[in-house]
Amino acid sequence: MNNQLDPNKKEKVLTGDRATGQLHLGHYVGSLQQRISLQDQYEQTILVADLQGLTDNGHNPKKVSSNILNVVADYLAVGIDPNKTTICLQSAIPALSELTMYYSNLVSVARLQRNPTVKNEIAGKSFGASIPTGFLTYPISQAADITAFKATLVPVGDDQLPMIEQTNEIVRKLNNVAGEEILVECRPLLSKVTRLPSMDGKAKMSKSMGNCIYLGSSEKEISKAVKSMYTDPNHLKIEDPGQIEGNVVFTYLDAFHPDVAYVADLKAQYQAGGLGDGTTKKILEECLQETLKPIREAREGFTSDKAQLIEILKAGSEKSKEESNQVLNDVKRAFGLDLF
Amino acid sequence: MNNQLDPNKKEKVLTGDRATGQLHLGHYVGSLQQRISLQDQYEQTILVADLQGLTDNGHNPKKVSSNILNVVADYLAVGIDPNKTTICLQSAIPALSELTMYYSNLVSVARLQRNPTVKNEIAGKSFGASIPTGFLTYPISQAADITAFKATLVPVGDDQLPMIEQTNEIVRKLNNVAGEEILVECRPLLSKVTRLPSMDGKAKMSKSMGNCIYLGSSEKEISKAVKSMYTDPNHLKIEDPGQIEGNVVFTYLDAFHPDVAYVADLKAQYQAGGLGDGTTKKILEECLQETLKPIREAREGFTSDKAQLIEILKAGSEKSKEESNQVLNDVKRAFGLDLF
Numbered sequence: 001m002n003n004q005l006d007p008n009k010k011e012k013v014l015t016g017d018r019a020t021g022q023l024h025l026g027h028y029v030g031s032l033q034q035r036i037s038l039q040d041q042y043e044q045t046i047l048v049a050d051l052q053g054l055t056d057n058g059h060n061p062k063k064v065s066s067n068i069l070n071v072v073a074d075y076l077a078v079g080i081d082p083n084k085t086t087i088c089l090q091s092a093i094p095a096l097s098e099l100t101m102y103y104s105n106l107v108s109v110a111r112l113q114r115n116p117t118v119k120n121e122i123a124g125k126s127f128g129a130s131i132p133t134g135f136l137t138y139p140i141s142q143a144a145d146i147t148a149f150k151a152t153l154v155p156v157g158d159d160q161l162p163m164i165e166q167t168n169e170i171v172r173k174l175n176n177v178a179g180e181e182i183l184v185e186c187r188p189l190l191s192k193v194t195r196l197p198s199m200d201g202k203a204k205m206s207k208s209m210g211n212c213i214y215l216g217s218s219e220k221e222i223s224k225a226v227k228s229m230y231t232d233p234n235h236l237k238i239e240d241p242g243q244i245e246g247n248v249v250f251t252y253l254d255a256f257h258p259d260v261a262y263v264a265d266l267k268a269q270y271q272a273g274g275l276g277d278g279t280t281k282k283i284l285e286e287c288l289q290e291t292l293k294p295i296r297e298a299r300e301g302f303t304s305d306k307a308q309l310i311e312i313l314k315a316g317s318e319k320s321k322e323e324s325n326q327v328l329n330d331v332k333r334a335f336g337l338d339l340f
Numbered sequence: 341m342n343n344q345l346d347p348n349k350k351e352k353v354l355t356g357d358r359a360t361g362q363l364h365l366g367h368y369v370g371s372l373q374q375r376i377s378l379q380d381q382y383e384q385t386i387l388v389a390d391l392q393g394l395t396d397n398g399h400n401p402k403k404v405s406s407n408i409l410n411v412v413a414d415y416l417a418v419g420i421d422p423n424k425t426t427i428c429l430q431s432a433i434p435a436l437s438e439l440t441m442y443y444s445n446l447v448s449v450a451r452l453q454r455n456p457t458v459k460n461e462i463a464g465k466s467f468g469a470s471i472p473t474g475f476l477t478y479p480i481s482q483a484a485d486i487t488a489f490k491a492t493l494v495p496v497g498d499d500q501l502p503m504i505e506q507t508n509e510i511v512r513k514l515n516n517v518a519g520e521e522i523l524v525e526c527r528p529l530l531s532k533v534t535r536l537p538s539m540d541g542k543a544k545m546s547k548s549m550g551n552c553i554y555l556g557s558s559e560k561e562i563s564k565a566v567k568s569m570y571t572d573p574n575h576l577k578i579e580d581p582g583q584i585e586g587n588v589v590f591t592y593l594d595a596f597h598p599d600v601a602y603v604a605d606l607k608a609q610y611q612a613g614g615l616g617d618g619t620t621k622k623i624l625e626e627c628l629q630e631t632l633k634p635i636r637e638a639r640e641g642f643t644s645d646k647a648q649l650i651e652i653l654k655a656g657s658e659k660s661k662e663e664s665n666q667v668l669n670d671v672k673r674a675f676g677l678d679l680f
Contacts, residue, residue: 050677051442054445054675055445056445059513061674061676064675065676065677068677068679069679092679092680094434097438098434101391102394104395105394105395107473108472109472110469129448132448133444133447133448133452135445140473177399313680332431335405336401336406337431339653
C-alpha cells in the first residue's frame with residue numbers, strides 16, 4: 001500500500017448497499033453496527049447503490065426504485081447520523097458514471113471475466129448466456145465509487161476482497177497514465193461478524209431468498225421467524241443432549257444477546273440435556289423483540305416523512321457530487337481532457 | 341422504423357469523429373462534404389468523440405487530447421458553420437456517460453461480442469487477449485450519443501450499419517422498460533462516396549496508416565503524395581494502353597475533379613494509350629492543390645486562435661449538455677430514478 005495519509009486528516013470510509021430490498025438483521029450485524037461506530041472515527045460516505053442494483057434488474061427497475069428510501073430509513077433507524085455520515089445516491093452523482101467510462105479503458109474484458117467475485121455471482125444467477133454488460137463491468141463502477149471519494153478504507157466481507165484488488169489495480173494504472181499519484185489505493189476493513197444464516201440454516205440471510213427478519217419486521221413476523229428456526233433435529237426430548245453447531249437459535253443468540261456469559265451457560269445446559277428449543281427460542285425472541293422494537297419505531301417515524309428522507313439523500317448527494325467532481329477533474333487532467 | 345416525426349420539426353442528425361488524428365481527404369469526401377450540405381437541411385450535431393478515442397488509447401491519451409482542437413479546426417476550415425451545426429466534445433457531456441451506464445444493463449456481453457463491426461475492428465487491432473472493456477462496450481456508448489440528441493438520421497459507412505441496429509435494439513428495450521416511447525429509433529444515412537484508397541492503393545486512407553493527405557497538408561506534402569500514387573504497373577510507355585481500375589490517380593480524379601466530362605475523356609485517352617502518368621498526376625495535383633489551398637489557409641487561421649476554437653467547442657458542449665440532460669431525465673424516470 002502506498003497511502004501517504006496526512007495524520008491530521010481523518011481517513012475516508014466508503015461503503016454502501018445495493019438498493020434492492022429492505023435491510024435485515026444480516027446487514028445489522030454484518031455492516032450497520034460497524035458503520036455506527038465508524039462514523040465517529042472516520043469521514044464516512046454511504047452510497048445507496050441504485051445503479052449497481054440495476055445491473056441485474058435492468059428489466060425490473062421497480063425492485064430498485066421502490067427500495068431507495070427504504071434503505072435510507074433503515075440507515076437512520078439504526079442510528080446512522082446524517083450529520084456524521086454522508087448518505088448519497090449513486091445515480092445522482094454523474095462523476096461516478098464518468099469515471100467508470102475512463103477506467104473501462106484501463107481494464108481488459110478478460111480481467112473482468114477472471115474476477116472471482118463476479119465469476120461466483122454470475123454462476124449463482126440465472127443469466128444463462130445473457131450476462132448483462134453492466135453486471136460484468138460492475139467492478140469498474142465500484143472502483144469509480146471508491147476512488148471518487150478518495151476512500152482508503154472499504155468495509156467488505158472476505159468474498160469481496162477481489163473487488164478491492166481490482167480497484168487498486170485501476171488506481172495504479174491511472175496513476176501510471178497520469179505520471180502522478182492522483183488516486184489513492186484503498187484497503188479492506190473486514191467484518192468481524194460471521195454471516196447470519198437464514199431461518200432454515202441452509203444459506204446466509206438474504207433478501208433475495210425472502211427468508212429474512214427485516215429491520216422493519218413486525219412483532220408477529222419476528223415471532224413467526226424465530227419459531228421457524230432450524231435447531232437440532234436429533235434433539236427430540238428436552239432431556240436429550242442438543243447440538244450447538246448449526247443450531248440457528250444459538251447463532252442468533254451469539255450475534256444479538258448482550259450477556260455473553262448467560263449465552264455460554266445456556267449452551268452448556270443445552271449440550272448436557274435439559275433445555276428445550278421452546279425455551280431457547282423464547283429467550284431469543286425476547287432479545288430480538290427488544291433489539292428491533294426501537295429500530296422499528298424509529299423506522300416508522302422516518303418512513304412516514306418521505307420528504308425528509310429525500311432531503312437527507314439529496315443533501316448528501318450534493319456534497320458527494322462536489323467531492324467526486326474534484327476527482328473527476330483530476331482524472332480528466334490525467335487524460336489531457338481539461339480543455340475547459 | 342417507428343419514428344413519428346413532427347413534419348414541422350427538422351430531423352436531427354448526429355455524427356462525429358474519434359479525435360485521434362487530423363482529418364484527411366478521406367473524411368472530406370466521405371463525411372465532411374455531406375455534413376456541409378446537411379447543416380442547411382437538418383438540425384446537426386457533430387460530436388468530437390474523445391472518450392471513444394480513448395477506448396483503444398487508454399494508455400496513450402495524448403493521441404486523443406492533442407487532436408481535439410485539430411478536428412474542430414478541420415470542421416471550421418471546410419465550412420462547417422457553428423451557427424448551423426452544434427460542435428461538441430463527448431467528455432464534456434456527463435449525460436453521455438450516464439446513459440451508457442443505464443443502457444449497459446439492457447445489453448448482454450454476448451450481444452456485444454456478436455456485433456460484426458466491433459468483431460472486425462477487434463480482429464484488425466493488436467489487442468491480443470487484452471481487449472479494453474471500453475472498446476468492447478463502445479456500441480453502448482455510441483447508442484448513448486445517438487439517443488442523447490434524439491437523432492433520427494446517422495450518417496455512416498456500410499461497415500457501421502450494425503451499430504445502428506444495436507442502437508435501435510437499445511431504444512426498443514428502453515422504451516419497453518419505460519412503457520412509453522421515450523427514445524426514438526434512428527436510421528442510417530449511407531455515404532454515397534466510395535472510400536478513398538491510400539496512396540499505394542492497398543487500403544483505405546487512414547490516419548492510423550500514416551498514409552494520408554490531410555486537410556492541413558502543405559503544398560509540398562500534397563505534391564509528394566500525388567507523385568507516390570499507385571497507377572498501372574503495366575503502363576510502362578506513354579503510348580501503352582493503361583488501366584483505370586485500381587489506378588489511384590483516377591480514383592482521386594473521380595472524387596475531386598469538378599469536370600466529370602473532362603475526366604471521362606482522360607480515362608478514354610489513358611485506356612487507348614497516349615496519356616502518361618506524369619500528365620494525369622499533374623492534372624490531379626493541380627486539382628488537389630486548388631481544393632486544399634483555401635481549406636489549409638482557413639485552417640491556419642483557426643489553429644492560430646486556440647481560444648476561439650475552445651470557445652466554439654465549449655458553447656456547443658453547453659448546448660448539448662442541456663439537450664442530453666433532458667433525455668437523461670426521461671431515462672431516469674423510466675427506471676424510476678427521479679426522486680430529486
